Amino acid sequence: MTHLFTRANVQVLEMFAWSNVLLAFDFDGTLAPLATTPARARMRASTRTLLRRISTLYPCVVISGRSRKDALSKLRGIDACRVVGNHGADPYGGPMPRRRVRRWLPVLKAHLSDCQGVVIENKGFSIAVHYRKARRRSATRRAILAAARAIDDARIISGKLVFDFVVPDAPHKGLALERVCAHFACDTVIYIGDDQTDEDVFELDRPGRLLSIRVGRKRSSAATYYLSNQKEIDRLLSMLAALRGGRHLPSATPSIF
Secondary structure (H helix, E strand, O other): OEEOOOHHHHHHHHHHHOOOEEEEEOOEOOOEOOOOOHHHOOOOHHHHHHHHHHOOOOOEEEEOOOOHHHHHHHOOOOOOEEEEEHHHOEOOOOHHHHHHHHHHHHHHHHHHOOOOOOEEEEOOOEEEEEOOOOOOHHHHHHHHHHHHOOOOOOEEEEOOOEEEEEOOOOOOHHHHHHHHHHHHOOOEEEEEEOOHHHHHHHOOOOOOOEEEEEEOOOOOOOOOEEEOOOOHHHHHHHHHHHHHOOOOOOOOOOOOO
16 A cells, blocks of 8 residues: 555556546545544535536545435535445345344344443444444443344444444445446546445455545555545545546436436
């Protein structure tokens, strides 16, 4: 994994920018700084302006862990940007994940009712258990993992002070990205993410066709490049806009999502 903004790596970015490329982003920790609660997360004004601009220059998609409805509210006004929620499952998952998630919810609430600072977020296709506000984070983490053992049909993903409970056979971010690529008939992808669920994209077998960028360096990540921190997203968006020189692409096909 190497820093994206070296001379050699910027040349790779330039080649991808001039290909038939899809730009794809995670939201929390990537387009927006992490916040104390999910409701507080928002893009900086500069990021919003840049994303609005590049979404008219490239086909763009945001693949978020949030519910699709929630993610759409955070991206209001950026109409050219497609949105997929729930780590890739929304809208591709069908009714089965929702039924499973409804069964998990009372189990988690019963096991975690005495844990202060825990927020259980029902996102329809998945559940996020946040513990950023917990005072005793280590103990709270152990309590969440103990609660997880009471659920035998969930994929448990550890994030940044959050555990995601996901239906194992629901579409993940990698599968969702492939579907969006097919929709836009794109040959290449630039994907930027920061969390464990983004590894489902970083691990895709797309040699020479996937430029994978992680926000924050992590040795165990399958991403090829990294940004030093979330603030560098504006620099990346600015470069992508400049590489297309303001040249607009033909209008995108109306969204089917």
